[in-house]
Amino acid sequence: MAMKLIHRDSVPHLNSKARVPATHIEHLADISSARFMYLQHLIDKELSNSEFQVNVQQAIKTSLFFVNFSVGQPPVPQYTIMDSGSSLLWIKCLPCKHCSADDMAHSVFNPALSSTFEECSCNDPLCRYAPNAHCGSSNKCLYEQVYIAGAGSKGVVAKERLTFTTPNGNTVLTEPMVFGCGHENGAEMESEFTGILGLGAKPTSLAVQLGSKFSYCMGDLANKNYGYNQLVLGEDADILGDPTPIETDNGVYYMNLEGISVGEKQLSGAELAMEATSMFYPLSEFDNVFCMAVKPTTEHGWQYKEFTAIGLMAQQYYNIAYDLKEKNVYLQRIDCVLLDDSSPSR
Incomplete structure (x- = not known):
C-alpha cells in the first residue's frame, strides 16, 4: 500500500518565505537539532506519566513530511505528521478540548458519525502497548502520548478503518486499525494538521499492524516540487538492497x-x-x-x-x-x- 509523502515546504501556510540555499541549510540544521534532542529524551526514557506538554508547534517544525488518508465510514480526510520515533497513530477527535473553529473546519473526526468506530477496552491485547496506557471509566483504554519539547495528545484507544489513496489514484480500505482518538491535544497545533502517524516498532504502530514491513523513499529535500517521495506500508514495501x-x-x-x-x-x-x-x-x-x-x-x-x-x-x-x-x-x-x-x- 503506497502513498505520497507531502513535503512541508509545499504547504503554503508553513512556507511563507522562499529560501535561498544558505537559509535552507540553516533550517534543516535547526530541525535536526530539535529532532536529536527528542530522540535523546526518548532513549533516556525521561517521559513520565505526569508530564503532558501541549506545544505541538515544535513537532510540526521538526517534521519534513506529511501523510494524507481518511478515517471512518463515511471516510473523513486526515492530514498527519509522519514520525518514525513514536508508535501510535493519533488524530483529533470530538469532543475536543483545544480545538478551535478553524479545527472544526479541517476534518476533526467525530466518532459518533462513523459506523465502524469501536473503543478498545482495557482487556484488549494492544491496550498495554499504548503510550502511558491506563484504564478509564467503563473500562476504556486511555492513552497519553508525550513528546519532550513537542506535541502531546490524550484520549481513548480505539479501532477504525482507514482509507488510503495510492500514487496511481486507487483507494485501499484497511481492516480496523488501533489508533488514538485524541480529545485533548496540543493547543498550538495548526488547524491544517489533524494528528501524528507513528511508525515506531511497538505493536500499536500502524507499520506493525499492517504487516511489519514498510519502506520510504525521498528525493532532494531542497526541492519541494519533487513528486515521487513515497511511503509504502505492508507486504508491498520495496525491499531493495542488502x-x-x-x-x-x-x-x-x-x-x-x-x-x-x-x-x-x-x-x-x-x-x-x-x-x-x-x-x-x-x-x-x-x-x-x-x-x-x-x-x-x-x-x-x-x-x-x-x-x-x-x-x-x-x-x-x-x-x-x-x-x-x-x-x-x-x-x-x-x-x-x-x-x-x-x-x-x-
Whole structure:
C-alpha cells in the first residue's frame, strides 16, 4: 500500500518565505537539532506519566513530511505528521478540548458519525502497548502520548478503518486499525494538521499492524516540487538492497555501524559515505567549493549521548525498508521516480 509523502515546504501556510540555499541549510540544521534532542529524551526514557506538554508547534517544525488518508465510514480526510520515533497513530477527535473553529473546519473526526468506530477496552491485547496506557471509566483504554519539547495528545484507544489513496489514484480500505482518538491535544497545533502517524516498532504502530514491513523513499529535500517521495506500508514495501540487522528498544530503531570515512580516509566510529549530491550544497559565488560545518555535542546546552542519528539529509535518494519480523533494514540508493507506480518510467 503506497502513498505520497507531502513535503512541508509545499504547504503554503508553513512556507511563507522562499529560501535561498544558505537559509535552507540553516533550517534543516535547526530541525535536526530539535529532532536529536527528542530522540535523546526518548532513549533516556525521561517521559513520565505526569508530564503532558501541549506545544505541538515544535513537532510540526521538526517534521519534513506529511501523510494524507481518511478515517471512518463515511471516510473523513486526515492530514498527519509522519514520525518514525513514536508508535501510535493519533488524530483529533470530538469532543475536543483545544480545538478551535478553524479545527472544526479541517476534518476533526467525530466518532459518533462513523459506523465502524469501536473503543478498545482495557482487556484488549494492544491496550498495554499504548503510550502511558491506563484504564478509564467503563473500562476504556486511555492513552497519553508525550513528546519532550513537542506535541502531546490524550484520549481513548480505539479501532477504525482507514482509507488510503495510492500514487496511481486507487483507494485501499484497511481492516480496523488501533489508533488514538485524541480529545485533548496540543493547543498550538495548526488547524491544517489533524494528528501524528507513528511508525515506531511497538505493536500499536500502524507499520506493525499492517504487516511489519514498510519502506520510504525521498528525493532532494531542497526541492519541494519533487513528486515521487513515497511511503509504502505492508507486504508491498520495496525491499531493495542488502539486509543490515536492527534492534529495537522502547519503539526506537537501532543498528550497529562499524566505521566512518570522509573521502578515502577511514576514521574510527561509524561507516558513512558522504556524497556530494546529497550531503553538500555548493555556493554559487564559489564554484567547486564546499564547506563542512560540524556542530559541537554540547549544542543548545545538551550533552549528546553515544549514539548517532542518520537523518533525512543522508537518506536523500535512498529507499529505506524495514522488515520488523526479520529485524533487518535495507538501504538502496535510487531515484524514487523508479519506484512510483504512476511514473511513466516504471
